[in-house]
Amino acid sequence: MVTHSPSTEAILPDVLVRGGKTFADVNDDVSRPLESFPTGKWWFLFSICLGVLGIWAFSVGSFIYYGQGVLGINQPSGWGTDITNFVFWVGIGHAGTLISAILFLFRQKWRTAINRSAEAMTIFAVITALSFPILHTGRVWYAAFWLLPYPNQRNLWVNFRSPLLWDVFAVGTYFTVSAVFWYVGLIPDLASVRDRAKNKIRKAIYTFLSLGWRGSNKNWSHYEVAYMILAGLSTPLVLSVHTIVSFDFAVSQIPGWHTTIFPPYFVAGAIFSGFAMVVTLLVIMREMFNLKAYITLDHLEKMNKIIMATSLMVGYAYSCEFFIAWYSGSGFERYVFINRAFGPYWWAYWIMTGCNVFIPQLFWSRWARRSIPVMFVISLFVNIGMWFERYVIVVTSLHRDFLPSSWAMYVPTFYDWGWTLGSFGLFGSLFLLFCRFLPTIAMSEVKGVMPKEGKH
Amino acid sequence: MASHRTSGVVGFFDDERTLIDATRQVRDQNYESFDTFTPYPVHGLEQAQGLKRSWLPWVTFVAGLTGGTCGFGLQLWTSAVDWPIVVGGKPFNSWPAFIPITFELTVLFAALATVGAMFVANRLPNTKHRIVDTSITRDRFALVIDNPKDPDPDDRDDPKARARLAKFKPFSEGEAKLFLQKAGAKDVRSYHDEGWF
Numbered sequence: 001m002v003t004h005s006p007s008t009e010a011i012l013p014d015v016l017v018r019g020g021k022t023f024a025d026v027n028d029d030v031s032r033p034l035e036s037f038p039t040g041k042w043w044f045l046f047s048i049c050l051g052v053l054g055i056w057a058f059s060v061g062s063f064i065y066y067g068q069g070v071l072g073i074n075q076p077s078g079w080g081t082d083i084t085n086f087v088f089w090v091g092i093g094h095a096g097t098l099i100s101a102i103l104f105l106f107r108q109k110w111r112t113a114i115n116r117s118a119e120a121m122t123i124f125a126v127i128t129a130l131s132f133p134i135l136h137t138g139r140v141w142y143a144a145f146w147l148l149p150y151p152n153q154r155n156l157w158v159n160f161r162s163p164l165l166w167d168v169f170a171v172g173t174y175f176t177v178s179a180v181f182w183y184v185g186l187i188p189d190l191a192s193v194r195d196r197a198k199n200k201i202r203k204a205i206y207t208f209l210s211l212g213w214r215g216s217n218k219n220w221s222h223y224e225v226a227y228m229i230l231a232g233l234s235t236p237l238v239l240s241v242h243t244i245v246s247f248d249f250a251v252s253q254i255p256g257w258h259t260t261i262f263p264p265y266f267v268a269g270a271i272f273s274g275f276a277m278v279v280t281l282l283v284i285m286r287e288m289f290n291l292k293a294y295i296t297l298d299h300l301e302k303m304n305k306i307i308m309a310t311s312l313m314v315g316y317a318y319s320c321e322f323f324i325a326w327y328s329g330s331g332f333e334r335y336v337f338i339n340r341a342f343g344p345y346w347w348a349y350w351i352m353t354g355c356n357v358f359i360p361q362l363f364w365s366r367w368a369r370r371s372i373p374v375m376f377v378i379s380l381f382v383n384i385g386m387w388f389e390r391y392v393i394v395v396t397s398l399h400r401d402f403l404p405s406s407w408a409m410y411v412p413t414f415y416d417w418g419w420t421l422g423s424f425g426l427f428g429s430l431f432l433l434f435c436r437f438l439p440t441i442a443m444s445e446v447k448g449v450m451p452k453e454g455k456h
Numbered sequence: 457m458a459s460h461r462t463s464g465v466v467g468f469f470d471d472e473r474t475l476i477d478a479t480r481q482v483r484d485q486n487y488e489s490f491d492t493f494t495p496y497p498v499h500g501l502e503q504a505q506g507l508k509r510s511w512l513p514w515v516t517f518v519a520g521l522t523g524g525t526c527g528f529g530l531q532l533w534t535s536a537v538d539w540p541i542v543v544g545g546k547p548f549n550s551w552p553a554f555i556p557i558t559f560e561l562t563v564l565f566a567a568l569a570t571v572g573a574m575f576v577a578n579r580l581p582n583t584k585h586r587i588v589d590t591s592i593t594r595d596r597f598a599l600v601i602d603n604p605k606d607p608d609p610d611d612r613d614d615p616k617a618r619a620r621l622a623k624f625k626p627f628s629e630g631e632a633k634l635f636l637q638k639a640g641a642k643d644v645r646s647y648h649d650e651g652w653f
Contacts, residue, residue, distance in 0.1 A: 023495060023595030149534065157534035161543045166556040173564040180571050187580075188496070188593065195590035207652050211575075212582035215592045217492040219578040221502050225510040226574035230567055233516075237563045244556050447496040447595075452472060 016110055016449050019293040023447050026294075030441045031193050033289045038436055041288045049428035056422020059415045060135065068138050070415040077398045077410035081420050082136035083248075087390045088273070089129030089423065090171060090245055091266070094238055095274020096122030097178060100185070101234035104227075110302055112445040113294045116189075117285060118278050119182040120438075124430040125277070126175045128423050133167070135419075163247040170244040177237055181230045184223075187213050188444040242270045249393065256336035256397035259324065265317035272310035272356070273386035275303050279379040283372055285435060294441050297370050304369040307382065311360035314389075318353065332402055340396045344409065348388050348395070355385025387420075463649035464602040465632040466588055467641025472498045475597040478639035479504040482599060485635065488624040489602040493592045515573040516566045523565025527558040586650045599641065601632045 021029070033039075038046075062070050073080040096118040103111040134143045147168045149158045158165050191213035194206035213219070246266035249257035279300060286295040325337040341349050359381045362368045369375065400407045412420075434440070469475040475492060482490050483506045492501060528551075535541070536548035546553065575581075588598055604627060629646055636644045 027594050149530065155539060157539060159543060160531040160535055160557060161546060161550055161553040163556075166560075169557045169560040173560040176564060177567045180567060184571060184574070191587070192495075192593040195587060195593045204653075211580040212585070212652050213580070213593075214582065214585060214587045215493045215495060216578075217494060217498070217501050217505055218507065219580075220494065220497040221507050222510045222512055222574050222577040224497050225512045226570050229513060229516050229570050233563050233567045233570075237560075240556070240559060240563075244560075247556070444496040 015298070016113065016296075017294055017446060018296050021293055021450070023450070026441075026443050026446055026450075027192055027196065029291065029293070030189075030439050030443050031196055033435065034193060034437060034439065035196070039288070042432065042436065045284070045288070046429065046432045049425050049432060052422055052425025053429050054422075054425070055418050056426050059418030059422055060131075062415055063135060063419070064140060070413060072410055072412045072416050074408055074410065076401060076406055076408060077395060079136075079394045079398060080410060081391075081412055081416040082132050084387070084390045084394050085420055085423055086129050086132035086136070087245055087266075087394075088387050089125045089132070089427070090174075091242060091270035091273045091386065091390075092277045093122040093125040093129065093174070093178070093274065094242060094267070094270035095278050096120070096125070097174075097234050097238040098271055098274070099278070100181065101231040101238065104231045105235060109449040110299055112442055112449050113296075113299055114278065114282060114303075115445070116182075116185065116442045117281060117434075117440050119178065119185065120431060120434045120440075121274075121277060121281060122178050123175070123182060124427050124434070125274075126171065126178065127430065128427045130171060130175065131423070131426070132419075163244065163251045166244045167248055170241045174237060174241045177230070177234055181234055184227060184230065185442060185445075186438065187211060187223075188215065189439040189442060191215065192443055193439060239267055242266045249397075254397050254401055255330070255332040256325075256340070256393070259321065261317060261320055261324070265314070265321075268310050268313040268317065269356075269386060269389060272307060272314055273382060275307045275310065276379040276382035276386070279303050279307070279375055280383065281431065283376045283379075285440060289435065289440065291441065294446065297372075300372075300375060301366075301369045304363050304375055304378075307379070308360050308363040311356060311363075311382070315353075315357035318357065336397060336400070339400055340392060343396065343400070345392065345396050345399075348392050352385050352388040352392050355381040356389060359385070462603055462629055462646040464600050464627075464647060465629060465636060466598050466600045466645060466647050467633075467636030467639070468589070468591075468643040469597040469599065469641055472501075472597060474640040475599065476500055476504045478599055478636070478641065481639050482601060482635070486623075486625045487601050487627065487632075488604040491600050491602070493588055493598040493600065495593055495595055495597070498597070510577070512570055512573050512577065516570045519569030520562045520566035524558050524562035526565070527561030528554055531557060583653065584651045586652050588647055599636060599639075600647070601627070601636070603627050603629070 017026075033042075071080060071082070073082070096115075099111050099118040100115040100122075104115075134140055137143045137146060147158065147165070149160075187210055190206055190210035194203060194210050197203035197206055243263040243266065246262035250259060250262040252258060282295050282300065282303075286292050322337050325333040328334075339345075359378055362374065362378060367374075368378075395410050399410050467478070469478065472494070475494070475498065479492055479501060483504065490505075492498075492505060494501070531554040532549060532551075535550070535554075540548045542548075543550075587593070588600060589596065592598055604624075633644045633646070
């Protein structure tokens with residue numbers, strides 16, 4: 001292995017796949033976990049996730065059976081962990097679309113190793129997220145009845161002027177387009193898995209899933225255009241989704257919510273938390289399925305740089321909010337922000353600031369960016385910090401608004417913590433099943449960025 | 457197997473460079489139908505093969521316009537015409553409040569229509585044509601010269617059909633095989649088209 005001095009390293013193109021792999025090795029390495037009985041590591045993690053999913057099922061089941069009363073929500077804090085978790089999980093999804101769509105448009109070739117798993121993460125995060133507002137409607141069996149515009153006997157329509165309805169359309173579209181984008185990307189790889197299959201049933205299933213893809217160049221030419229258009233559509237879509245989620249807050253009159261900085265601040269926070277989750281998952285995945293030649297330290301370092309950059313943006317947003325609260329001259333605004341940092345929920349505020357602004361600064365050091373244990377721990381802290389950011393926004397603004405006589409404390413109950421923790425089990429179980437049944441790395445895209453024989 | 461008539465001739469290549477060169481030569485031979493099969497999209501192959509630019513962006517454009525119009529129209533009609541209700545003191549046609557959903561439906565229609573059109577253009581799901589060789593989705597590049605269908609006997613005297621046929625080089629199995637070998641194919645053989653199931 002030749003080591004390069006920093007000056008030559010700068011002019012050499014990135015080495016995206018290590019270990020002198022051939023195209024056939026890519027198929028072998030990526031498809032192996034799909035073709036053998038899952039390893040002990042997989043079963044270990046999967047059983048933990050199933051256990052945690054059980055906590056989710058218990059909490060959600062109790063909530064549906066007994067009703068809203070099992071939660072800590074009250075007047076004036078009507079949103080509680082329902083909406084905290086919703087915003088948290090939708091935000092997680094954003095990194096997947098950023099990697100798959102925005103980095104694609106910017107021709108960032110390093111995305112090919114991680115885009116498949118990041119997109120899967122998006123879809124499972126959005127599924128997890130969607131469960132919360134649907135449950136929050138109180139009677140889940142009526143959710144479609146309330147949320148979707150359809151001609152009905154009462155001649156009533158939904159209120160299109162409400163940001164909550166914008167959310168239904170934004171998150172619904174986001175989920176649909178992400179799922180379609182993911183599936184389109186999967187087609188050639190499903191064909192690769194199909195063509196390796198020895199077992200008849202397995203071959204039939206993957207033939208069906210791959211839609212009989214043949215790798216014809218007449219097909220590739222339409223396929224590539226469709227893929228690029230989907231990337232182009234997903235880019236404004238992903239920015240719009242968290243913008244609209246932030247409208248749920250910003251369009252209201254509550255102090256601490258009614259601010260114009262919310263859309264960019266929410267989008268930056270979403271990318272920040274999402275990249276942290278991608279790092280958490282990839283560190284586990286590359287270890288569990290032995291994909292270190294494809295998901296290299298260089299890939300992880302690039303993501304850590306994005307985490308650091310977005311951490312600075314989020315930190316800027318926190319300080320800017322404080323400044324504007326003071327500069328606005330509105331007593332209510334000022335009070336809300338002082339109350340956030342030094343009121344009864346001061347601990348949540350400082351967990352948020354510590355995890356989101358201070359801890360990621362360790363990534364200024366190259367050593368920290370390239371150390372697996374360090375980045376894993378930092379990514380967990382960022383996940384915790386970003387959950388508390390949403391908790392701070394939802395709870396501290398609602399619990400003390402304009403009128404002191406209507407103030408009340410919000411205390412999450414056992415069921416609140418149960419479905420919060422449990423949602424990680426739902427997400428984790430889905431992700432592990434994905435790792436087991438679908439190719440976790442976009443093989444056809446990785447082959448496209450590998451060095452070719454012969455001159456080009 | 458239904459018939460012993462060969463469906464075409466396939467040549468395999470180990471790298472994309474030789475494939476592109478060979479494809480260019482085959483294109484210049486003016487065969488009625490040929491195609492290349494690759495494990496990943498190879499850049500420069502569309503030009504070598506003489507493929508036109510995909511028409512999918514037009515579908516996206518029209519579907520996006522339709523989605524936006526329907527989205528805005530639905531909101532305007534329900535909020536201002538079908539059952540006007542004053543909400544928050546806003547006018548019935550409070551169009552700025554309708555923009556987010558208009559945008560989302562534009563994207564939704566455009567994305568779904570693009571994928572739908574891609575399936576139509578690529579004839580997916582494809583049940584009738586099995587992959588030429590399973591190594592294509594792994595690491596090999598293939599060039600297939602098709603044996604065109606025999607012309608319909610009723611058309612034999614139709615001057616239009618004859619003129620169309622005269623434009624192309626007639627297919628001959630031996631000649632096509634030899635040609636692919638000369639163009640650098642490692643392994644040349646004839647193949648029979650079958651369905652997947």
